[in-house]
Amino acid sequence: MTSYRRYDTARPGSKKSRQFFIQGKQKSEEHCCKPAPEFDTKHCHKCHKCDKCCKCTEQSKDKSKEHSHKSPFDYYFNGNPDATVLQDGDQVSSLDQESTELIWVKESCNIEVNTTDTQAAVSLQAGLELAIALVINIAIASSEQADGVSQELLQHVNTAQRNKQKIFIYNTKDARVTTTDTDLAINIQALLQVLIALVVMIDIL
Amino acid sequence: MNDSSKQPFVPEKVVQLMVDSIFKKNGIKPEEMKRNISDEQKQMLREMVNDLRKQVDQFNKGNNDITKSSD
Numbered sequence: 339m340t341s342y343r344r345y346d347t348a349r350p351g352s353k354k355s356r357q358f359f360i361q362g363k364q365k366s367e368e369h370c371c372k373p374a375p376e377f378d379t380k381h382c383h384k385c386h387k388c389d390k391c392c393k394c395t396e397q398s399k400d401k402s403k404e405h406s407h408k409s410p411f412d413y414y415f416n417g418n419p420d421a422t423v424l425q426d427g428d429q430v431s432s433l434d435q436e437s438t439e440l441i442w443v444k445e446s447c448n449i450e451v452n453t454t455d456t457q458a459a460v461s462l463q464a465g466l467e468l469a470i471a472l473v474i475n476i477a478i479a480s481s482e483q484a485d486g487v488s489q490e491l492l493q494h495v496n497t498a499q500r501n502k503q504k505i506f507i508y509n510t511k512d513a514r515v516t517t518t519d520t521d522l523a524i525n526i527q528a529l530l531q532v533l534i535a536l537v538v539m540i541d542i543l
Numbered sequence: 544m545n546d547s548s549k550q551p552f553v554p555e556k557v558v559q560l561m562v563d564s565i566f567k568k569n570g571i572k573p574e575e576m577k578r579n580i581s582d583e584q585k586q587m588l589r590e591m592v593n594d595l596r597k598q599v600d601q602f603n604k605g606n607n608d609i610t611k612s613s614d
Contacts, residue, residue, distance in 0.1 A: 458602070466595055483570070487565055527603070528558075530596060531555065535558045535559050540576045
């Protein structure tokens with residue numbers, strides 16, 4: 339008997355790639371004697387240095403042409419000056435989860451296999467996260483504050499999970515195998531604790 | 544508190560402190576939150592939380608049963 343399951347509730351790939359791109363830009367940022375106050379044409383878009391300090395202009399003409407383009411980094415920071423909650427893309431609310439299970443039984447008899455129903459656990463986890471966001475949104479009038487709080491709460495609970503199990507049974511008789519996805523169980527318990535702490539605080543329970 | 548809360552994976556005080564500090568950081572007072580929720584909403588939220596708690600208990604209980612049977 340062979341079973342292979344994979345659940346991936348990650349966000350669409352396009353959003354992720356954008357996020358990494360922005361992070362990459364941030365890492366390449368360098369400060370000089372006089373950091374550029376704004377991203378105008380007098381400052382190099384690539385290294386963020388002023389005209390005097392920028393060594394990019396000494397390089398080949400082809401490379402200086404690249405600098406004249408406005409980078410996505412500029413759009414990111416100049417896009418909305420009134421933003422109250424500044425965050426890197428959607429990383430806080432993302433849930434990346436993967437459970438892989440492979441059970442191979444060969445030339446054996448009377449083997450009993452018990453596995454956790456991962457799909458039910460994943461949906462329960464999603465339900466709890468939704469409930470936390472719901473309570474926050476109802477209780478806090480300001481939607482900006484509500485977004486900030488619910489994202490921060492879920493950020494503390496969120497964990498990157500990789501659960502890989504491989505079981506091979508060969509030439510065996512009368513065996514019983516049980517697998518449990520402990521990561522999921524802990525995560526669900528932690529989410530429930532946050533939800534209960536939340537509703538106790540606002541006198542619902 | 545029910546069975547699931549008696550043996551928490553994360554200490555209860557840690558969760559309370561976390562929630563409290565996040566509220567304070569965002570300038571939110573619990574009194575204001577209480578005022579924003581009507582009695583009807585409170586009742587609905589109470590039912591929702593109890594329902595989810597039951598589901599989590601059932602999930603944990605299922606796992607424990609499997610573990611016990613394998614011993």
